[in-house]
Structures are given as structure tokens and as C-alpha cells.
Amino acid sequence: MRRRALALALALPAVLAGCASASSGTHAAAGAPRLSVTGAYIPLPSMPDMAAGYFVLHNDGDKAATLTGVTSPGAQSVSMHQSTASTMVDLPTVQVPAHGTVTFARGGRHLMLMGLDPAPKVGARVELNLRFDDAAPVTVQATVQPLTYQPGQ
Ligand SMILES: [Cu+2]
Structure with a gap:
């Protein structure tokens, strides 16, 4: 019986995240996600x-990002x-x-906010904090809209 030496060639992809920049705000290193949110709103709930x-999440960067969760100081x-x-x-x-858009809209992806305090009123703003596993958090103010509101295109 012969022993066979297995040559395992592990081709590890170079997944080095070039996040050396300590600056905050809109500056981002090349090859990093560049995330922004537009059109954030909350239809006035019946309860x-x-x-x-709902909102639209944009990534203008050269690197994908993963949204890992959302929190709000106005919701439990x-x-x-x-x-x-x-x-x-x-x-x-x-x-x-990268260079993509993810839409949270009626009938599809959405946030579910529980225990809003204070109770929302039309025109009020609710802060949303979006967290990513590979990019800085994004904070946005969602406007409470009438239940029938439809975002413009
Ligand atoms: Cu839901």
C-alpha cells in the first residue's frame, strides 16, 4: 500500500479591508463601502x-457592506x-x-419598530441607527408620514 501525499493548495483570497482611515464623516478610503440613506419614513401606525x-440604502463605494441591524433611541x-x-x-x-442600492419598501423589506416612545405623530422624526459589520454606522432621521404616504420616485 502506498501513502499518498496530498498537496493542499489553499488559495486564500486576499480579503484585507483597507480601513486605515480614522476620519469620520463622508471621507472613505478607496475600496471601502460608501453608505448613505435617503427617503426614510415611517407610516403613521394605527397602534x-x-x-x-422604509428607506433606500445606497452604497457608492467599491466594496460591498452588510447591514447587521438597526436600532433607534425612540423604539424598544x-x-x-x-x-x-x-x-x-x-x-x-x-x-x-458595491455601487448598489437596497430598498426597504411596502410589501418587501421593512423595519419593524416596537414600543415607540413617544408615540409617533405625523411630521415627527425618529432616529434610526444602521449598523454594518464592515463600515461605520449610519444615522438617519425618519419622518413620520400619513398612512397613505407614497414616496416619490
Ligand atoms: Cu415585519
């Missing part, structure tokens, strides 16, 4: 205990959900491709 949140908890035909499921993370 103050539970509201949906915030979850990321995906609506399906009959129910909705938790989204543990959401991928934001």
Missing part, C-alpha cells in the same frame, strides 16, 4: 406599539423583516452590493 420603517426594538405572500420573516443581515 403606537408597532410601526414599519427594531427588527429587519422581509414580507412574503402570507407572512414575514426575519432578516438577520442585508447585503448592500
